[in-house]
Amino acid sequence: MKKIILMASGEGSNFSAIIDNGIKVDRVITDNKNANVIKRAEKVNVPIFVFDYKEGEYKNGFGWCERKIDEAIPEDVDLIVLAGYMRILSPRFVKRWKDKLINIHPSLLPAFAGGCHAIKDAWEYGCEVFGITVHWVTEEVDAGPIITQRAIHKFEGDTLEKITEKIHRVEHYMYPVTIKKLMGI
16 A cells, blocks of 8 residues: 655645545644644544644754654655645755655746745736646755646636635645556555
């Protein structure tokens, strides 16, 4: 059986989409003790590891949390799925888990890379086509090789909220499909 770890910081809707598509997640790692992904993982009995960067780094020195995260990831992990994990991972961490780290970004990369508000940024720029990208994680933020992309077109009457909903629906479909392809499941 494939071993998949998911890292998230917030709501956990991609986690639920992945689980709902029959993909077993071995554990969830979060940097936010108030993240809703914790409740979602508890509901389906997936172990949760919470690492507080503010407390950990402040008390134990730079890099402490990432070292603890390393310890929470089994050596034989097949895939580490970033699903709304809102931290930039260190080059050391990315090198350690090279070719096992994937991320989903709510834009057609390389457009609107690196931002926390890519959908809003694209809307304000005046884009007519939005999208999602699943990519391999590299040391440069949102610049890894693209695994898959899907476009979402803006239609008359669409609002930022409607576009955001469309993007999330496509994410919730494409991320599980992509993970299954990568893992051969």
